[in-house]
Amino acid sequence: MTSATGIGARVLRTEDKRFLTGTGRYVDDLPLARATYAYFLRSPHAHAKIKSIDISAAEKSPGVVNIFTGKDLVDAKVGGLICGWVVKDKHGEPHKAPPHPVMAVDTVRYVGDTVAMVVANSYDEARDAAEAIKVDYEVLPANIDLAKAFDKGAPQVHPEAPGNLIYDWEIGVKADVEAAFAKAAHVTKMDIVNNRLIPNAMEPRAAAAEYDKGTGNYTLWSTSQNPHVLRLILSAFVLGIPEHKLRVIAPDVGGGFGSKIFCYADETMVCWAASRVGRPIKWTAERSESFQTDCHGRDHVTHAELALDKEGKFLALKVETIANMGAYLSTFSTAVPTYLYATLLAGQYTTPLIYANVKAAVTHTAPVDAYRGAGRPEATFVIETIVSKAAAELKMDPAELRRKNFIPSTAFPYQTPVALQYDSGNYPPIIDEAMKIADYPGFEARRAEAKARGKLRGIGFSSYIEACGLAPSQVIGQLGGGVGQWESAQIKFNPTGNVQVITGSHSHGQGHETTFAQLVHDRLGVPMDQIEVVHGDTSTTPFGMGTYGSRSLAVGGSAIMKATDKIIAKGKKIAAHLMEADVADVVFENGTFKVAGTDKNVPLAQAVFAAYVPHNYPLAEIEPGMDENAFYDPANFVYPAGTQICEVEIDPDTGIVEVIAHTAVDDFGNIINPMIVEGQVHGGIVQGVGQALFEGAVYDKQTGQLLSGSFMDYTMPRADNFPSFKLGYKVTPCPHNPLGVKGCGEAGAIAAPAAVMNAVHNALAPIGVKHVEMPATPLNVWQSIQGAQRAAAE
Amino acid sequence: MYDFAYHRPKSVADAIALLKGNEEARPMSGGMTLIPTLKQRLARPSDVVDLGGLKELAGVKVEGDTLVIGGMTKHGDVATSADVKKVIPALADLAGHIGDPQVRNRGTMGGSVANNDPAADYPAAVVALNATVITNTGKHTADAFFKGLFETALGDGEIITAISFPKAEKAAYMKFPNPASRYAMVGVFVAKTASGVRVAVTGAGPSVFRVKAMEEALSKNFSSDAIKDIKVPADGLNSDIHGSAEYRAHLVGVMARRAVDKASK
Numbered sequence A: 001m002t003s004a005t006g007i008g009a010r011v012l013r014t015e016d017k018r019f020l021t022g023t024g025r026y027v028d029d030l031p032l033a034r035a036t037y038a039y040f041l042r043s044p045h046a047h048a049k050i051k052s053i054d055i056s057a058a059e060k061s062p063g064v065v066n067i068f069t070g071k072d073l074v075d076a077k078v079g080g081l082i083c084g085w086v087v088k089d090k091h092g093e094p095h096k097a098p099p100h101p102v103m104a105v106d107t108v109r110y111v112g113d114t115v116a117m118v119v120a121n122s123y124d125e126a127r128d129a130a131e132a133i134k135v136d137y138e139v140l141p142a143n144i145d146l147a148k149a150f151d152k153g154a155p156q157v158h159p160e161a162p163g164n165l166i167y168d169w170e171i172g173v174k175a176d177v178e179a180a181f182a183k184a185a186h187v188t189k190m191d192i193v194n195n196r197l198i199p200n201a202m203e204p205r206a207a208a209a210e211y212d213k214g215t216g217n218y219t220l221w222s223t224s225q226n227p228h229v230l231r232l233i234l235s236a237f238v239l240g241i242p243e244h245k246l247r248v249i250a251p252d253v254g255g256g257f258g259s260k261i262f263c264y265a266d267e268t269m270v271c272w273a274a275s276r277v278g279r280p281i282k283w284t285a286e287r288s289e290s291f292q293t294d295c296h297g298r299d300h301v302t303h304a305e306l307a308l309d310k311e312g313k314f315l316a317l318k319v320e321t322i323a324n325m326g327a328y329l330s331t332f333s334t335a336v337p338t339y340l341y342a343t344l345l346a347g348q349y350t351t352p353l354i355y356a357n358v359k360a361a362v363t364h365t366a367p368v369d370a371y372r373g374a375g376r377p378e379a380t381f382v383i384e385t386i387v388s389k390a391a392a393e394l395k396m397d398p399a400e401l402r403r404k405n406f407i408p409s410t411a412f413p414y415q416t417p418v419a420l421q422y423d424s425g426n427y428p429p430i431i432d433e434a435m436k437i438a439d440y441p442g443f444e445a446r447r448a449e450a451k452a453r454g455k456l457r458g459i460g461f462s463s464y465i466e467a468c469g470l471a472p473s474q475v476i477g478q479l480g481g482g483v484g485q486w487e488s489a490q491i492k493f494n495p496t497g498n499v500q501v502i503t504g505s506h507s508h509g510q511g512h513e514t515t516f517a518q519l520v521h522d523r524l525g526v527p528m529d530q531i532e533v534v535h536g537d538t539s540t541t542p543f544g545m546g547t548y549g550s551r552s553l554a555v556g557g558s559a560i561m562k563a564t565d566k567i568i569a570k571g572k573k574i575a576a577h578l579m580e581a582d583v584a585d586v587v588f589e590n591g592t593f594k595v596a597g598t599d600k601n602v603p604l605a606q607a608v609f610a611a612y613v614p615h616n617y618p619l620a621e622i623e624p625g626m627d628e629n630a631f632y633d634p635a636n637f638v639y640p641a642g643t644q645i646c647e648v649e650i651d652p653d654t655g656i657v658e659v660i661a662h663t664a665v666d667d668f669g670n671i672i673n674p675m676i677v678e679g680q681v682h683g684g685i686v687q688g689v690g691q692a693l694f695e696g697a698v699y700d701k702q703t704g705q706l707l708s709g710s711f712m713d714y715t716m717p718r719a720d721n722f723p724s725f726k727l728g729y730k731v732t733p734c735p736h737n738p739l740g741v742k743g744c745g746e747a748g749a750i751a752a753p754a755a756v757m758n759a760v761h762n763a764l765a766p767i768g769v770k771h772v773e774m775p776a777t778p779l780n781v782w783q784s785i786q787g788a789q790r791a792a793a794e
Numbered sequence B: 001m002y003d004f005a006y007h008r009p010k011s012v013a014d015a016i017a018l019l020k021g022n023e024e025a026r027p028m029s030g031g032m033t034l035i036p037t038l039k040q041r042l043a044r045p046s047d048v049v050d051l052g053g054l055k056e057l058a059g060v061k062v063e064g065d066t067l068v069i070g071g072m073t074k075h076g077d078v079a080t081s082a083d084v085k086k087v088i089p090a091l092a093d094l095a096g097h098i099g100d101p102q103v104r105n106r107g108t109m110g111g112s113v114a115n116n117d118p119a120a121d122y123p124a125a126v127v128a129l130n131a132t133v134i135t136n137t138g139k140h141t142a143d144a145f146f147k148g149l150f151e152t153a154l155g156d157g158e159i160i161t162a163i164s165f166p167k168a169e170k171a172a173y174m175k176f177p178n179p180a181s182r183y184a185m186v187g188v189f190v191a192k193t194a195s196g197v198r199v200a201v202t203g204a205g206p207s208v209f210r211v212k213a214m215e216e217a218l219s220k221n222f223s224s225d226a227i228k229d230i231k232v233p234a235d236g237l238n239s240d241i242h243g244s245a246e247y248r249a250h251l252v253g254v255m256a257r258r259a260v261d262k263a264s265k
Helices: A016-020 A070-075 A123-131 A174-182 A227-238 A265-277 A287-293 A376-393 A398-405 A428-437 A440-452 A473-478 A512-524 A552-579 A604-612 A674-694 A747-767 A778-793 B012-019 B034-039 B075-080 B082-087 B089-095 B109-115 B122-128 B212-220 B245-264
Strands: A036-042 A048-054 A064-069 A114-120 A134-139 A165-171 A186-197 A206-212 A217-222 A246-249 A281-284 A297-308 A314-326 A353-362 A456-465 A487-493 A499-503 A531-534 A586-589 A592-595 A601-603 A627-632 A641-650 A657-667 A726-729 B005-007 B025-028 B047-050 B060-063 B066-070 B132-135 B139-141 B146-148 B160-166 B168-177 B184-193 B196-202
Touching: A036 A123, A036 A265, A036 A287, A048 A114, A064 A070, A064 A123, A064 A265, A114 A123, A114 A265, A174 A297, A174 A314, A174 A353, A186 A376, A186 A674, A206 A265, A217 A227, A217 A265, A227 A246, A227 A265, A265 A281, A297 A376, A314 A376, A376 A398, A376 A456, A376 A747, A398 A428, A398 A456, A428 A440, A428 A456, A428 A641, A428 A657, A428 A726, A440 A456, A440 A641, A456 A747, A487 A552, A487 A604, A499 A512, A499 A552, A512 A531, A512 A552, A552 A586, A552 A592, A552 A601, A552 A604, A552 A627, A592 A604, A601 A604, A641 A747, A657 A674, A657 A747, A674 A747, A747 A778, A778 B245, B012 B025, B012 B047, B025 B034, B060 B082, B066 B082, B066 B109, B075 B082, B075 B089, B075 B109, B082 B089, B089 B122, B089 B168, B089 B184, B109 B122, B109 B160, B122 B146, B122 B160, B122 B168, B122 B184, B122 B196, B168 B245, B184 B245, B196 B212, B196 B245
Parallel strands: A036 A281, A217 A246, A314 A353, A499 A531, A657 A726, B005 B047, B025 B047
Antiparallel strands: A036 A114, A048 A134, A064 A114, A165 A353, A186 A297, A206 A217, A206 A281, A297 A314, A456 A641, A487 A499, A487 A627, A586 A592, A592 A601, A641 A657, B060 B066, B066 B160, B132 B139, B132 B160, B168 B184, B184 B196
């Protein structure tokens, strides 16, 4: 660490000043002259034929400017929304790709499917007019229950996906795994549900668009996590607006958790309609629209079996999963339960043989796509739940069983049987540290004390592995991914020595403006207040891939480091010229170029000034200016890992589960800003505990109505549900990126559900409860206890 | 929300004049239910009559052994009132756990009782304490006031001006909050007053109800042991994704015992 604000320092977030004082600028804040407002009429049915849409009365409603329906898009030859990742099934065939019209044409397929867009002078007028639209629906039976999605007679979602099957995919050699099971001393089996979640970013999705008739340019403001990718999709696949004629801006964005990666119908419509309306259009989702139409997360039904030898060594793992895609394939939906899920099933263990079969189903529910962790939480939940179940069956300590099977630190790089090669890691010290922080040896005394108070206390482990910062691009391409996975950076000095750091990643709460400034400050010695981090505008930033999958620091930060290398290299040449020294003798230390062994020096700011005012400058050798671009395509994923230990108390009278203590020890590689990392871990744990204890998207199994469609019925985790978390770190630097960093954004959410549910099962085991599904709500826990009591009585 | 005419009368008489005979008019006290309903376009009143200007309806008075609380008294003011804390501390405790600070600083006792939401807290207190609901036209006993789901004895042009609560010898309220909304999924108010022991349940059914078997047992022996074997039937209780009728019936027992223990301390 070079200073109090360099790498490793707990620098307060510079962006928080505007967020905390209400001076951030979000899409909805845009003052657009002559703006119109859009309201989307949504399907009230899960599955219905549209027999007719009558807009005649609505068109006469006060303030209406335009009304568009799916037919208008067909007439205008607008393409459908796309799925950008082609997954090949076990026969090598690409997944079924049913069309995804931007607005429904003749069929609606989930409650919330887009039926019409009303544009009016005010939002209320648009909504009034929408109520005057008469849609004649023929309601059809809906396919809602995931476990029965493939049943004969289940209502069909798309003719292009017979039997509602999108793909039947596998990894691993089934016969080898079966042979290992045949020789196993013990087999643990389980059936589990990974509950469906609704993301609920604080800022709902929003879009605004403006069309410049003079130039033919469109500007789309969107709550996007990846504005360049959104522009690429809209240009190349959906709207056909040439990329150079479409500017996408994602200004301040209030959280995404994955749900704002994707290209949605509403923002597409707002952009498309802007030129037809001839005035700017604004739209911001209401919270109930967010519940219905944001891509949901998770939603797996899984059967898993773990084979062990008599010493407790894992011999093989077999996993069969049905993954819900919802009604249409969202942008990256197909990759989540395959390449981001099954490839993680080795976890932290040496399990030599793994077979996974994933069947993706379409149902009459909102589309499902990546949500904080995306596939990796589902994998960790399977592994860490079955490992703890095996330990309980074998009457082994859950930590001991994990230790016995950890990949040894000497085995890295480690090739798993499910495609990934882990670059680095050292797992035993992590679990040791976590057990120390959690006072594991004192647990039984705490359990006894709780029992005396009538409470059931339990403890649970979760040792997760994460593959984040998807890479390299060539491998992603071989796996069917439709985009590159590099990141860009630009370091643009101004003549007076201050600097813009321009990144292709996007911050929507992660604190990039601080972390990235720390990197540049640490590397170049420019004071923090002289650095501005710029992101989110396709016209002012180089093409970038955006932010998801805990990639921004490992990939985007590495690109920034590469750009600083170029700045330093150029600065050395300028300084050598100014100092009349050989460039080979120039060193760069603490923001100053020096000639070793002399007192000659040129501060970076002086070299920058010389570059912009090149009166005394080696123009024959180098160009003026100090503005460098870099693109970084990583050699591999990065592999953060850690162990969480959760301790709960359950009130058997009410079924309420209280989290008493939660410990997380992580290896994120080198850490740039420990305060920001803690914030990410805290938030991740809260979302993970939210999944385990509180959150669950519930559709009525007959009608497909979203029963958990508001905060009145969808339980968000809240501050008073949590104790203070206990965190710790172990560091094995990533060997293949210049910062030695891994990724921390998703870890908490990946590890926590299994830790919590293992604690819940541990607490309830003494009274005979075998299994509780997530979320372990009071009702769910109470019913499980009742079931165990009934079983005991029989 | 849809358009409506907004009125802010300065007297009860003016308010009643606006409400009486106009089925499409709605009175609004704190607006904690009506405003969200309007915003979601779930109600379309022609007129909203804001009672916020009726200052004479707000405030707490002690009249002998009775608390008289004005209909427009905010939950936060009930929770922090020295008089309420002294005469019926359980009522102050209940008020202090309604919604969140924003709701407690807008929502009113009269508004909550008049709305008779099945998950509201106050109806349990009104019934268990055998309170009297005072309106511009007369008085209602607690038992006669709450008629069913969102239904009360209030007639056309009738608003709650005050509620009078007799002093309680023992009283406590225990709430099992809905995990999502934190409204009462089951709330049990247990009280021992001059008129006897009452156990009133909110949240569990379509409207507040009494558990007579528990009242009888507690009249003989005011202890949680006295009611530990009394089961409340699940028939007719509310059922949703957070709680089946059976679970709610079970929780009535748990919350009642805890309320008795709390009242006994």
